[in-house]
Amino acid sequence: MFSKLKFAHKVNLVAAVLLVLALSILTIRNYNAVKHEVHQNLSHGITEIATSVSGNIANWLNGKLSIVKSIAQSTDANADEDRIFDIVVQADTSGDFKNAYVGVEATGQFILDDPSIQLPPTFDARQRPWYSQVKKERLASFTQPYVDVTINQLLISAVAPIEKNGQFIGVAGGDILLDEIANIINDIEFLGLGYAYLVTDEGKILSHPDSQYVDKTTRDLLGFSPALTSEFIDVDESNQIVSFIPVKGISSVNWYLGVVLDQDKAYAPLAEARNDALIFGLISVILTIVLLNVVLTQLLRPVNQLSDAIKDISEGEGDLTKRLEVNSQDEIGELSRHFNGFIDTIHQSMIQVQSVSELLNMHIGQVRDSATNGIEMAEQQLACGTHVSASVTELTSSAREISANAATASGLTSSMQEHSQASVEVLGDNIESIDKLKGIMVESSVEIEKLSEETQNIGNILDVIKGVSAQTNLLALNAAIEAARAGEAGRGFSVVADEVRQLAQRTQDATQEIESMIENLQQGSETVVASMTENQRNSETSVELAHLAGDKMQQVIAALGDVDRENHSVASATEQQVNVIHSIDEDILQLMDLNQQGVTNLQQTTAACEDLQTAYQGLNELVSQFKV
Structure with missing residues (x-):
């Protein structure tokens, strides 16, 4: 786009751009300087006003605190209720408190300046937070702001300890409505740029021109929780800036004066300076372009003539x-x-070009004739090569088919070897399993023989038990006979002897049953031992037959390996023949490609000659346009 402009227009455009760039830099520098100065003046003025307001608030509150201290100083341990009442009434009048009062340590009594306020009989001033605060700190101070439920307004209390000779007597206090502080703040116009409100260090709003924000937080007012700093903070949603000036000179109170300014009004001088700079810059650019265009028109007149x-x-x-x-x-x-x-x-x-072009035209005709003859001979060679290539291709197909069949046979043989080898491995596993089974049967036979021996030992023990039971039965019979002889005196002994005899008889019967079962067990053991022996002989025979089968399978695998090697030899020889034939085919194809490339080159040469002929005609026409 720039390259299509006239030289004068380019000079005008470049000059305008440079001028705009220079004026922009100058304008931005001046704008920043003015902005800094406006910001400094604004910050200084607002800080002075806020400091003055905070000083007035501090003096006003400290005056209230001094009156509360005077209540404490005027009250002693011997003062009665009427005397204390007169003191708080006088303090309320001079300090304009909402209420003034005294809490007595000895009785918990709460003496209020307004007797119309009825308190519960159980009300104890010592239980109130403000009383506990003063008793703990023993210092005159202010409480945290709180809402009076009777009037639904924010207030604070100025409190001071009552002490005589180091003894804590009670607490004097006065309630202060924060509406009065709000009136002090609202009377300040802040250069007609905004307003101010009072806020605690925790962000709680104590006074605000809009009463709906009283007892709310700065987050509720601004939409975020700002840092309480004297630096200006932008409030994007309302196009405002806010600064927080600490209220100094008040003990136990950390308050800030939040100053809110309309950003457009505060920086109005800055916007005016910016607009003036833009107008001046635009006028300068227009005048520069007009004057430069007039000068360039005069300077470039000879160039235009040329x-x-x-x-x-x-x-x-x-x-x-x-x-x-x-x-x-x-x-x-x-x-x-x-x-x-x-x-x-x-x-x-141009004279030399005209002479050379005529000579070029003559040589182009000669080259074109030679290329035409070369194309005809190359096409004859290409036809012969095509016939030879077809024959070689048929021979290659036959050799590859033989090689493929040999490879297939080799694959089948290899597969048979693998299956045979797998059968040998399975047979080996069976032999190993039979050997393990044989060992287990031998161990079982030994254990069963041990069991037979143990049953024999149990039979011997049963023989002893039978002998003992027979002797016991005989002794019981003798005892019964002796008891019968004794008559009535041996009757009880006769009963016992009869019981013993019956017990011996039952023992003998049980022993016979056990003996019968042991005999059955011994017969079963002998049968199992005989069966295990027969199975052991059979397993040995199975192992011998399995080993014989494994040897035969190994012979089959060896024979298959010989067949596979022969197949590989046939396939390898056939593959060599295929490679040789393929090499011959590639050489023939390469010769045909070279021949075809030669034909293509000759055709391109012919086409180039035609192009040169056309170019010569165009060059001749071009040269003929000039008068030489």
């Missing part, structure tokens, strides 16, 4: 005998002389 002369030469009949007139010694005259020299050079070159 351009018209060159246009006449270029758009005429191509007369290279024409020359420009040189009427000056300045840069324009130098340019005309150099242009005439350039035309002389072109004139001589």
Whole structure:
């Protein structure tokens, strides 16, 4: 786009851009300087006003605290209720408190300046938070702001300890409505740029021109919790800036004066300076472009005349005998002389081009005839090569088919070897399992023989038990006979002897049953031992037969390996033949490709000759346009 502009327009555009850039830098620098100055003046003025307001608030509250201290100083341990009442009434009048009062340590009594306020009989001043605060700190101070439920307004209490000779007697206090502080703050206009409100260090709003924000937080007012700093903070949603000035000089109170300013009004001088700079810059750019355009028109008039002369030469009949007139010694005259020299050079070159082009036309015809003859011979060679390549391709297919069949046979043989080897492995596993089974059967036979021996030992023990039970039965019979002889005196002994005899009989019967079962167990053990022995002989026979089968399978695997090697030899030899035939085919194809490439090159040469012929005609027409 820029390249299509005229030289004068380019100069105007570049000058305008440079001027705009310079004016922009100057404007931005001045804008920042003015902005800094406005910000400093605004910050200084607001700080002075806020400091003055905070000083007034501090003096006003400290005056209230001094009156509360005077209540404490005027009250002693011996003062009765009426005396204390008169003191708090006088303090309320002079300090304009909402209420003034005294809490007595000894009785918990709460003496209030307004007797119309009825308190519960159980009300104890010592249980109130403000009383506990003073008793603990023993210092005159202010309480945290709180809402009085009777009037639904924020207030604070100024409290002071009552002490005599180091003894704590009670607490004096006065309630202060924060509406009075709000009135002090609202009376300040802050240069007509905004307003102020009172806030605690925890962000709680104590006073605000809009009462709905009283007892709310700065987050509720601004939408976020700002840092309580004297630096200006932007409030984007309302186009405002806010600053927080600490209220100093009040003990036990950490309050800040939040100053809210309308950003447009506060920075109005800055916006005015910016607008003036933009208007001045626009006017400067327009005047510069107009003046520069007038000057360039005068300076470029000779150049335009030279351009018209060159246009006449270029758009005429191509007369290279024409020359420009040189009427000056300045840069324009130098340019005309150099242009005439350039035309002389072109004139001589065109004469040489005309001579060379005629010679070129003659050689193009000769090259074209030779290329046509070469194409005809190359096409005959290409037909012979195609026939030979087809024969070689058939031979290659046959050899590859033989090789594929040999490879298939080799694959089948390898597969049979693998299956046979797998069968040998399975057979080996069976032999190993039979061997393990044989060992287990031998161990089982040994254990069963041990069991037979143990049952024999149990039979011997049962023989002893039978002997003991027979003797016991005989002794019981003898005892019964002796008891019968004794008559009535041995009757009880006869009963016992009979019981013993019956017990011995039952023992003998049980022993016979156990003996019968042991005999059955011994017979079963002998049968199992015989069966295990027969199975052991059978397993040995199975192992021998399995080993014989394994040897036969190994012989089969060896035979298959020989067959596989023969197949590999056949496949390898056939593959070598295929490779040789393929190599011959590739050589023939390469010869055909070279022949085809030669034909293509000759065709391209012919086409190039045609192009050269066309180019010669165009060159001849171009040269004929010039008058040489």
